[in-house]
Amino acid sequence: MADDVLALLQEAGDRFVRPRFRALADAEMAEKSPGDWVTIADREAEAFLESALRAVRPDLPVVGEEAVAADPSVLDVLYPGGSCWLVDPVDGTRNFVDGDPAYGMAIALVERGEAVASWIWQPEFGVGWQAEAGAGTFRNGERVRVGTTAPAVADLRGVFHTRFFPPEQHALMESRPVPYRRTLGSLNSACDYPALIEGSIDFICWGRILPWDHAPGSLLLAEAGGVARRLDGTDYRADATGLGTLAATTPQAWELARSTWPFD
Known part of the structure; x- marks a missing residue:
């Protein structure tokens, strides 16, 4: 099949x-x-x-x-x-x-x-x-398989796409200094999940978690050794609701990227 x-x-x-x-x-x-x-x-x-x-x-x-x-x-x-x-x-x-x-x-x-x-x-x-x-x-x-990433926040390449988060969260994130190397990606999941696997970007956080956007790529990433989790640390599921999913090349990169998100 x-x-x-x-x-x-x-x-x-x-x-x-x-x-x-x-x-x-x-x-x-x-x-x-x-x-x-x-x-x-x-x-x-x-x-x-x-x-x-x-x-x-x-x-x-x-x-x-x-x-x-x-x-x-x-x-x-x-x-x-x-x-x-x-x-x-x-x-x-x-x-x-x-x-x-x-x-x-x-x-x-x-x-x-x-x-x-x-x-x-x-x-x-x-x-x-x-x-x-x-x-x-x-x-x-x-x-x-995914490769390894540098063990320091400053070396991470990625982005928090905050457009669809609550306005106060979006405003705060846009006003904060970026401690990583901000890389926007291709602005679509069908290219950005593969980019994580190929190693041209280390993490991406999306606000909207529309299932057709994230179910295909999150499985590709997970089966290649990467990580796709909600911001609360639970694994992404296709039937997830709410806002926010963070994908990264490795568990270590996920933890480093998550540490820069200032909200519970």
Whole structure:
């Protein structure tokens, strides 16, 4: 099944996404909310993947980002401890709209609230990622592991994306001196979780924990030896609610990054 699902992502990318890259008409894109874009590529790729995944596992519902945007009740099957497919047809749609190749496509298979398999396809880079719980993480078919990170806060490369935290937390974090090397990443999970594995960034904290954004990458990272936890130290789950998840290359990097977060 693992190779079949990755092949579906690649097919969706070739048929519906890449032909629109740097070729979108104005009528083919819109903002769902300020800064949150959707395009015809998102919608067509999601429709294709929903149909294809139902054929792979007819017993499971498919929860796609755009379906939830149209009808939030679609997400109810995930909570609490639900099982489903999660689909992000284009993660990094703003990058896609801007002609930036740093975007991706992602799927996670969730069983009883936890991701047990996941896939990310980066169409413009030709890189496919897949992981299965207990079986490791693979990049274009080759098993990968995270490296080590420097044991000092000042050497860490990362970012706390605080936009969606409470305003007082966002304001305080923006006003504080940054004790690490602030690196924004690609601003989408389908590229940033792989970047953690590849070692170009050491940690990232996100405010929103939308399951299609984090279930695929968090499993990839964990199976490669990294860490994806809530800010309270509990492991990330696909059926998590609330704000805040911190991902890091190693447990030591996670602890160092968490030590710079001034809130309980």
